[in-house]
Amino acid sequence: MDRKLTFISGGVRSGKSAYAEKLLVEGAAAAHGRLVYIASGRAVDEEMRQRIEKHKLDRADVDWLTFEQPIDLEEALPFIQPNDFVLWDCLTTWLANELYTEHEGTYCIHIKGCMEKKAAQLVETVAAIQEKATHFVIVSNEVLDEPASTYEETQTYCKWIGELHQHLVKLADDAIEMDCGLPLYWKKEGQVAVR
Known part of the structure; x- marks a missing residue:
């Protein structure tokens, strides 16, 4: 059975999660597969709590x-099982969580080599999920279109999100950027889109 990895990025509220869900719901229905949602969000404030609740409501009927x-x-x-259709939402939230996870009294972002280990583990995990699941979709925010920050920690975050995006797009069968609810395929089944 063919396995597929799709990477979807886009700005906040660009429609990336809805598009990812639609892809997987349609695929799972056709293949009688199980839908699996891996959520990385933490309700650290009221805005994030509301966003998490909205995502739950959006997928409540499936x-x-x-x-x-x-x-x-x-x-x-x-x-994760064979014939699963897996959505991971989202890479950018996971990265922020990992960078600010405490290790021996300090955050990973301040520990030399900490994020390198986490990134290597992530790449291994993505490959392992890709081997098991029928279709694995990774959602991520596009944050690199903004002007470069002068804050060192923000620069570190942007460095990691850029590296992870590039690596995952290389692994992906399809790479999609969402804009105003419309998908722009930069890569489709191994072919790079030309603009």
Whole structure:
């Protein structure tokens, strides 16, 4: 059976999660597969709590098996089965969570080599989920279109999101950028789109 990895990025409220859900719901219905949602969001403030609730409501009419996995994506791996249609939403939230996870009294962002280990583990985990699931869709925010920040920690975040985006797009069968609810395919089944 063919396995597929799709990477979807876009700005906030660009329609990327809705498009990802639609792809997987249609695919799972056709293949009688199970829908799995890996959620990385944490309700750290009222705005984030409302966004999480909205995402839950948006998918309430479809039977999703949901895993709350704000860090350590690899912990979701044992629950993925063949013929699963898996959505991970989202990479950017996971990265922020991991950068600010405490290790021995300090955050990962301040520990030399910490994020390198986490990024390597992430790439292994993505490959492992891709091997198990029928279709794996990764959603991420496009944050690199903004002017460069003068804050060192923001620069570190942007460096990592840029590197991870590039690596995952290389692995992906399809790479899509959402704009105003419309998908722009930059890569489709191994072919790079030409503009």
